Amino acid sequence: xxxxxSLPAGASATIIELQGDDAATRRxxxxxxxxxxxxxxxxxxxxxxxxxxxIRGTRIALRSTDARRIRIRLPPxx
Amino acid sequence: xxxxxPPAARVLKIACVxxxxxGKSTLFNALAGLHARVxxxxxxxxxxxxxxxxxxxxxxxxxxxxxxxSISPRSADEMLAVDVLLGRHPDIGPVDAVLCIVDAAHLxxxxxxxxxxxxxxxxxxxxxxxxxxxxxxxxxxxxxxLEQRLGVPVVTTEGHRRRGIDDIRAAVLRIVGQSPPxxxxxxxxxxxxESRALAxxxxxxxxxxPTYERERLLLDAGGFIEQRYAQHVNGELTQFLGAARNRLAxxxxxxxxxxxxxxxxxxxxxxxxxxxxxxxxxxSLTDRIDAVLTHRAAGLLIFTALMFVVFQALYTWAEPxxxxxxxxxxxxxxxxxxxxxxxxxxxxxxxxxxxxxxxVLIFLPQIVLLFLFIAILEDCGYMARAAYMMDRVMAPLxxxxxxxxxxxxxxxxxxPGIMATRVIDNLRERMVTILIAPLMxxxxxxxxxxxxxxxxxxxxxxxxxLVSLQGLVLFAMSSLGLIVAIPIAWLLKRFVFTTGESTFVxxxxxxxxxxxxxxxxxxxxxxVAFVTxxxxxxxxxxxxxxxxxxxxxxxxxxxxIERQIEETTETANPEEPSPExxxxxxxxxAINADLMRRSYLxxxxxAIEPVVRPLGWDWRIxxxxxxxxxxxxxxxxxxxxxxxxxxxxxxxSTGLQDALKQSRWPDGRPVYNVPVALSxxxxxxxxxxxxxxxxxxxxxxxxxxxPVVCFAYMTALAYVAAFVVYxxxxxxxxxxxxT
Numbered sequence: 001x002x003x004x005x006s007l008p009a010g011a012s013a014t015i016i017e018l019q020g021d022d023a024a025t026r027r028x029x030x031x032x033x034x035x036x037x038x039x040x041x042x043x044x045x046x047x048x049x050x051x052x053x054x055i056r057g058t059r060i061a062l063r064s065t066d067a068r069r070i071r072i073r074l075p076p077x078x
Numbered sequence: 079x080x081x082x083x084p085p086a087a088r089v090l091k092i093a094c095v096x097x098x099x100x101g102k103s104t105l106f107n108a109l110a111g112l113h114a115r116v117x118x119x120x121x122x123x124x125x126x127x128x129x130x131x132x133x134x135x136x137x138x139x140x141x142x143x144x145x146x147x148s149i150s151p152r153s154a155d156e157m158l159a160v161d162v163l164l165g166r167h168p169d170i171g172p173v174d175a176v177l178c179i180v181d182a183a184h185l186x187x188x189x190x191x192x193x194x195x196x197x198x199x200x201x202x203x204x205x206x207x208x209x210x211x212x213x214x215x216x217x218x219x220x221x222x223x224l225e226q227r228l229g230v231p232v233v234t235t236e237g238h239r240r241r242g243i244d245d246i247r248a249a250v251l252r253i254v255g256q257s258p259p260x261x262x263x264x265x266x267x268x269x270x271x272e273s274r275a276l277a278x279x280x281x282x283x284x285x286x287x288p289t290y291e292r293e294r295l296l297l298d299a300g301g302f303i304e305q306r307y308a309q310h311v312n313g314e315l316t317q318f319l320g321a322a323r324n325r326l327a328x329x330x331x332x333x334x335x336x337x338x339x340x341x342x343x344x345x346x347x348x349x350x351x352x353x354x355x356x357x358x359x360x361x362s363l364t365d366r367i368d369a370v371l372t373h374r375a376a377g378l379l380i381f382t383a384l385m386f387v388v389f390q391a392l393y394t395w396a397e398p399x400x401x402x403x404x405x406x407x408x409x410x411x412x413x414x415x416x417x418x419x420x421x422x423x424x425x426x427x428x429x430x431x432x433x434x435x436x437x438v439l440i441f442l443p444q445i446v447l448l449f450l451f452i453a454i455l456e457d458c459g460y461m462a463r464a465a466y467m468m469d470r471v472m473a474p475l476x477x478x479x480x481x482x483x484x485x486x487x488x489x490x491x492x493x494p495g496i497m498a499t500r501v502i503d504n505l506r507e508r509m510v511t512i513l514i515a516p517l518m519x520x521x522x523x524x525x526x527x528x529x530x531x532x533x534x535x536x537x538x539x540x541x542x543x544l545v546s547l548q549g550l551v552l553f554a555m556s557s558l559g560l561i562v563a564i565p566i567a568w569l570l571k572r573f574v575f576t577t578g579e580s581t582f583v584x585x586x587x588x589x590x591x592x593x594x595x596x597x598x599x600x601x602x603x604x605x606v607a608f609v610t611x612x613x614x615x616x617x618x619x620x621x622x623x624x625x626x627x628x629x630x631x632x633x634x635x636x637x638x639i640e641r642q643i644e645e646t647t648e649t650a651n652p653e654e655p656s657p658e659x660x661x662x663x664x665x666x667x668a669i670n671a672d673l674m675r676r677s678y679l680x681x682x683x684x685a686i687e688p689v690v691r692p693l694g695w696d697w698r699i700x701x702x703x704x705x706x707x708x709x710x711x712x713x714x715x716x717x718x719x720x721x722x723x724x725x726x727x728x729x730x731s732t733g734l735q736d737a738l739k740q741s742r743w744p745d746g747r748p749v750y751n752v753p754v755a756l757s758x759x760x761x762x763x764x765x766x767x768x769x770x771x772x773x774x775x776x777x778x779x780x781x782x783x784x785p786v787v788c789f790a791y792m793t794a795l796a797y798v799a800a801f802v803v804y805x806x807x808x809x810x811x812x813x814x815x816x817t
Contacts (some may be wrong), residue, residue: 034342047470054465062583
């Protein structure tokens with residue numbers, strides 16, 4: 001199963017599930033990272049972590065450890 | 079004024095809430111002007127900002143609450159906003175209306191918080207700020223339709239241009255005293271049923287919880303509200319909540335994602351047909367700027383260059399301003415000395431009060447410069463990128479990228495550095511950052527290092543003179559605090575601030591041109607806050623230490639000598655050195671040294687000699703350390719007085735260096751050798767001998783506990799390190815008593 005941290009820069013996907021119930025996950029849900037929502041990986045910080053994503057028109061930075069717990073579905077490749 | 083305002087005898091309370099990056103502070107300042115009073119709420123670290131204004135015949139208190147994405151309290155700090163909004167905070171009282179400020183360009187996400195506020199049952203005005211940015215993005219927003227659907231007035235504003243401010247005032251005055259808006263239909267029926275059952279349970283225990291609190295009780299397992307009620311209601315509450323959550327999960331509404339899911343679904347319903355976005359997201363300037371500013375190579379290079387400029391400014395550019403401050407202090411003292419006869423009053427004015435005021439003002443150049451940079455970088459959107467880029471560096475310490483700038487600034491001075499920790503929203507990370515910031519080698523330690531290195535570290539060169547031993551020692555002393563801070567941060571995280579985890583989730587807002595007004599206001603606000611809140615405490619400490627060094631003491635002999643010096647100077651030929659005058663000066667300094675020895679401070683220094691002996695120090699060094707409590711660099715002037723050179727010495731004074739070298743224990747051994755110099759330097763590298771830092775910690779944490787903790791741990795650390803350095807160092811020294 002694909003997770004958000006494996007997405008290459010510039011690629012988009014759809015969120016399937018956020019795992020965990022910690023402060024970071026809750027904050028991400030409050031910011032609108034919810035199942036069914038499209039998400040784009042904008043890029044990574046110079047040292048490889050955190051990641052920057054685009055969700056609901058907002059840029060959000062989050063750590064790889066948190067992105068690893070977000071399952072995504074890639075758009076069909078054709 | 080009261081003649082025209084019969085219904086408005088009471089002060090109206092209007093609370094301002096909103097997400098971060100919505101321009102809330104700018105709007106608040108536009109509404110409140112320069113009249114906002116800044117303070118602290120008791121028991122929490124949240125800053126209390128209240129601006130009193132007059133709107134028509136009404137007196138209005140505007141209350142600025144910290145920017146937040148959600149009001150689901152997990153700590154006392156987050157609970158504060160809920161208490162204020164529910165009208166339960168004793169300092170504020172009932173709230174008449176709430177201004178909910180949202181970013182017009184990101185309405186969906188902003189309605190999450192707005193939907194929570196709508197449930198509080200307080201009249202509300204929704205302010206769509208940054209209206210211009212929304213229009214630039216090609217969004218059309220049907221404001222009237224939105225007003226109808228939400229049942230609250232909706233106002234559009236551009237805070238940085240002060241557009242729409244009058245509309246806010248009019249809308250607020252229209253709704254004050256009216257019934258609150260209808261609560262939004264967010265939750266499914268089973269949830270509402272559980273909420274009702276919960277109300278019954280709490281009623282049974284004679285508690286009445288507002289709807290919003292009951293929802294939070296169900297949603298936030300182990301949240302702050304649950305902790306608060308659990309104190310009054312026995313295990314029945316926890317039991318009920320657990321069972322209710324299980325029932326909801328079984329009914330297909332697991333609590334974990336329920337709130338976000340439901341609120342976003344509601345927001346989408348509200349905005350469907352109200353907001354029309356262009357089919358294609360227009361290419362954004364921010365993305366193109368980010369491609370450079372957060373680029374793997376260019377981004378880091380630009381960041382390093384920027385930080386270098388900030389550091390240079392704090393370290394070097396502030397210097398002339400600080401020197402001017404000291405010069406002004408000198409002139410003022412001289413002027414006072416001319417009109418006030420010598421005696422305790424003159425000394426109190428010159429050394430105590432003027433010294434105390436100077437000791438406060440000396441920090442202003444650095445505070446103003448740092449906050450000028452921070453305000454510009456924050457307002458244009460770069461600060462979020464700086465934290466984004468530096469997060470990877472700080473994460474191993476259990477901190478986040480937001481701690482980078484405060485810690486880096488602390489290398490110039492911990493006072494503005496600690497004030498800058500306000501950007502850290504995670505309380506635990508903020509506390510750790512505040513407590514390790516004073517370990518960073520600030521500019522006040524430098525004179526101490528320079529003096530002792532010049533006097534006692536041989537000027538040996540290595541690699542053909544490329545590296546000098548003196549330079550190496552200076553480098554080691556400057557890095558020591560940083561190295562020690564790493565395990566300290568770990569220990570604090572492991573044993574003191576054990577709750578909560580380190581997180582980094584941060585919005586990267588659109589870039590914009592910084593507004594001059596916003597930047598200047600923020601600098602002004604910080605400077606005033608420092609002078610009025612911390613300044614008074616710093617001033618008081620300086621006076622106390624001055625008094626300890628001045629009393630008791632009979633200064634008649636000193637005055638006599640001073641008069642003789644004056645007379646002799648008048649008659650002497652300035653071209654020729656006068657041996658008579660030199661003798662008088664020596665006598666004068668000797669009396670001063672004697673007075674210092676017999677003062678309360680001197681006695682304290684002698685009393686603690688047994689304690690500092692294991693560090694290789696004599697009582698003179700002890701007095702120097704005690705006297706330097708208001709500020710580290712004071713030790714130089716104190717040593718100058720004790721060694722009968724007068725207080726006007728500096729780190730480069732060869733006279734003071736010689737005096738240190740010639741200082742002897744009663745048995746004739748020299749007091750200072752390399753291990754003693756190193757032990758003293760290590761002590762100063764790690765100790766908390768800076769009243770200003772401790773006072774700013776007191777202000778920022780709103781508690782005496784943390785400055786005490788900081789002082790205790792740093793002093794213990796400094797003592798142990800100095801002890802080890804001296805004892806180990808002495809193993810390598812063969813003592814040859816010099817006669």
